[in-house]
Amino acid sequence: MKTINFAIDLGTTNSLIAKYDDGTIKIYNNPIGLKQTLPSCIAFRGNRTVIGDKALDYLEKDAENICMLFKRKMGTQDTYYVPSIDKEMSPIELSSLILKELKNFVNDEEVLNSVVITIPASFDTIQSNATKKAGYMAGFKEVVLLQEPIAACLAFANTSNTKVNEKQNWIVYDFGGGTFDVALVEVNDRELKVTDNLGDNYLGGADFDNLIVEKLIVPFIEEKLSLTNLWKDLKSKTTNFKGLYFELLKIAEEAKKELSHYEDTEVELDIDINTENFYESFTIKREAFEELIRPKVEQTITFIQDVIKNNQLLKTQIERVILIGGSTYVPLIKKRISEAIGVEVNSSIDPTSAVALGAAYYAGSKPATVSDDEITKEKVVEDSVDFKLFYEQNTRDLEELITAKINSKEVGNYRIMRRDGGYDSGVKTLDDGSFSEFVPLLEGRLNQFKIQLLNSELDVLKTIETVAINQGSYNVQGQPLPNDICMEIDDLDASTTRLEKVFAKGSILPLKKKIYKTASKTILQQSQSNLIINIIEGNSRGLPSSGLSIGYIEIFGKDLEEDLIKGTDIEIELEVTESRDLKINVFLQACDQEFKNVFSESERAISVNKINMEINTVLGDVEALIREHNSEENFEYSQQLETIRVGLIETQIAASLITDDDVSDAKFQLDDKKRKLIQDFDDLTRNKVIAKEIEEYNESKESLEYQLSYEKNEHFRDKYSRIIKNEREVINSGNKYLIRAKIKELDELYYAIIKSSDENFISYFLNLKFCTDFSNQRRADKLFKEGEKALDKQDYKSLRHIVYGLTALLPDHEKEKQKNFKDDSRTGLS
Structure with a gap:
């Protein structure tokens, strides 16, 4: 191997x-x-x-x-x-x-x-x-x-x-x-x-070099030659200063290295500016350099x-x-x-x-899958020999356990040999199709083994050449995923899209998972409607727009052999390889169709105009919240928002000073800073939203508990216990969608209890009296009078229908949100 x-x-x-x-x-x-x-x-x-x-x-x-x-x-x-x-x-x-x-x-x-x-x-x-x-x-x-x-x-x-x-x-x-x-x-x-x-x-370290050039060298040159805007001109593709920019960076790097060992360094400039030679020198002290960086x-x-x-x-x-x-x-x-x-x-x-x-x-411990000089010739029967091996590729021990499971009735024996000839297990019999063998290791070396699988006549059916154990080295427990990998899905209750975590940050690569979703809209054959599979890398609790799209499959009506009806099942298999290739496989059961793709995208564009546009979009929301909280004298919260606002404006100003032809990586730094500020805003406002969700959860729970205190049906009590069983985990998750789902469960149980008995509509009716935004106030007033009479007569059956009438007059905010959440805004997954 x-x-x-x-x-x-x-x-x-x-x-x-x-x-x-x-x-x-x-x-x-x-x-x-x-x-x-x-x-x-x-x-x-x-x-x-x-x-x-x-x-x-x-x-x-x-x-x-x-x-x-x-x-x-x-x-x-x-x-x-x-x-x-x-x-x-x-x-x-x-x-x-x-x-x-x-x-x-x-x-x-x-x-x-x-x-x-x-x-x-x-x-x-x-x-x-x-x-x-x-x-x-x-x-x-x-x-x-x-x-x-x-x-x-x-x-x-x-x-x-x-x-x-x-x-x-x-x-x-x-x-x-x-x-x-x-x-x-x-x-x-x-x-x-x-x-x-x-x-x-x-x-x-290149940023240290840039700072030396921008803050120390360029001002020195500008003062000596009475120049202006030299820093901006240095970085532009359209000026003749590009070469000078890199030349000054090299000088700055040398100064940085000197200052790592000495308290000061002399910077000698022997450069050509505007076809004229400029020769000067000046001293940089470590103290000034450290203050700069x-x-x-x-x-x-x-x-x-x-x-x-x-x-x-x-x-x-x-x-x-x-x-x-x-x-x-x-x-x-x-x-x-x-x-x-x-x-x-x-x-x-x-x-x-x-x-x-x-x-x-x-x-040294990673088997190569490509080899020119090591091709093992095996018998045709080997293809039918299925096996699994388990062992540590790196170990500090002087012996290592090799365990194998062989799924073949023809294999009855095995033999393990170390490639240097220093160890041979001899032919041994499998124990119920498996073996576990401790093998000795040479210290501080790569130990390579060959495993033969034999039949009862001791003919070799398969030779495994891929076992290598590195003695004296630490084992690496895989490579962790640096960010969450999520899927964008429709949240029909909130009338928006949200991220659903597929693989968590820190998960060890490679990763593979099969997910089952349902179609949240109908897509007819030959229509322009579409199903979107959008895989995003980023914070699973953030907005979909705050992450990086790494895999995108769009399935249109013209691609379908049958209509995809709302509510039908969609099977999605996602795989992320150790080297971060993303494989997506989508199976539409209703259409009996499969769509697959492997994503290895290696480029993305960043535009200064796009940075400015995205900042403008968020700035409006930030400033509106600042005004709101200032009016409520919530100055601590508004100050946090103000910090984000200032950061966004500073980023916007810095972005306006560079152009798309800038040869430095300033725009990428600004884009990175912009994303972090927007994420900070998302975190800050999300915490506020979560606080409101928790408050609403507690209110729903309190109302339900009050109703249960008068309820004799044990079935309702058991269901309530199941709902709140994991409430601590849900509340502490900081996930507004999980909390919202719990609120929905509590409310559904509350309404089920109400509907189970006419008498339960008394408290519901009394609560409706506190509502003031009926769509037809005159009609509501009339129903309230009728409700009072029904209460006096203890006619709770009539009261039930009066409550239904009043509820119908309440504004349906969800319907208004649904109007804006049209089919073309949805991914089609829920």
Whole structure:
């Protein structure tokens, strides 16, 4: 059996390639210069493409033909125009060139068909698929993605002498050149499990460089040359300053590195501006640099505190913080983490190579599904031999249990052999179609085994070559889903659509689930009506528009062979692979039709105009709520709303200062900030809505309990007990839809009790007297007079019909909402 073995850390600023080789890790050096890291920078020189350090050298003379920092635009439709080849290059194409160059580091010592490529834990599905696409474009036949915090933990756990006897919580603080992740990792003596993570895909060391350029270098140049708007001009595709922008970023990066070791640094500028040479120098002190980057550093501290708080942990329950990523060399970062968290900050592993190192450990235990040199020839009868194997791929023990279940009457025996010849179980008899065997392991090595399944004549019916156990390494308990995966469905009671959680954040990939829904509308053959299957990645409690659509199937009337009638069953199977491909399979039972698709979307567009439009839409709601709560003197709540309003306006102002041709990633940062502010608004208002729902729940429950106190029918009491059995879980869920469903159950039971006896309509009638918004007040007054007479005569049967008449005169708010919730607004699922 062949394992993947090779791993690549595809970084924003630097990339590496490593290989697992029988328990040891080799990080390859660049044949040119012999450095381990390859700068993620590409220079196009006519028919010549230069990658890495040499490409950086061209920044000073030909920066407009240089591409760098493109990882931050992975998954977007943004491209880089290269004048020397007159071509737009996508981030995927550029990343594939980096991957191809890293393959050259291996010096053709073997064919690289399979590889593990690392991604930030907070990469969404589209960004992940873009990375995978770059791998295939680079010529790999198999690409497995691994989250960077998992790789970092594997590197630390497998190379340090840390002894873990009981469960511990670690924080992985990953501050790279272009992205930031913080992950909470649960560790025991055998395995690692990422239990939660937060991050920002547009926060990294490159932002420090940008701040140095924007706040220190550009003002210095503007003052010396009496220029204005230089910062805006630097980032525009339509000016001649694009090359200068990247040249200044390189100067800023060097200054940042110097300030990580010294208290000050001299910045020397030898650049061409408007065809004239500008040569000047000035000094930057570490104190000024730290003041400049402090807000960014504080953002990362907030992420750490949030991930601890979100998991109901105390700071004292965090055993250590592991630092990775080149930006962690900045002294302020380590200092602020120590001050804020108060736990051990561990920087013992090389922050620049840790991810590649850990990914190589993972690759060494991951079976390759593509192989050129290992094809096992088996007999035809083998296809009928069905089996299941269970064993740990990574272990700290010196022996490991292999368990198998064989579903074949022909197989009666088995034999296990270690590939180095050091262990042979001999032929043994199956016990009721299964076996459990402890096998010895060579310490600190990859142990490969061959299992033969034999018949009673000891003929080999099947040979299993895929068993590999890595001794001395930690086992990874899968890769967690960074966000909820939800389906948009119709909420007919609320006359809107909402998200229904399919897979929860933190679930271990791969995932598969079958869901049964009903059609919420009729779709006739050849009609323009449609059924929408919209799969969204995001917070399941948020608005559908706040998430990211990762899979969308639209089924029209013209696609149907039979009418789809409202209320009929719809079967939907969803699968998310380990590398985040989404597979959707829809089966319409009434039509006996199946629709399926595999989604691996790798691009999305972001428009500055769209950012402004979405902010305008929300701003109106925010400002209306502020006025409402100010009038009610609820100043604390309105101040929270005001903070969101100011943030939205600041984002809008910043967006108005950039254009769609901006070469920096400012618009992606603004879009990210906009989504977070809208999510904050959603959270804040949702809490208010939930409070109202809980209040209504308690009122419904109180009314029902009052009615039950006079009710002798035990059937009603039993039903009430069943309804409120899980009320604590429902109330604490913070899900307004679950609470609303409980209110509906309570109200239905209340009305059932009322209708069970004419006398029960007395209290109902008396409650209606407090209503003031009847559609026909004169008619209502007449019915109330008749009701009073019926009460005097104890004519409760007549009172029942009077109550029905009064109820019919009440305004039906639900019907008004239904008018706006037309068929074309619905998904068709409920």
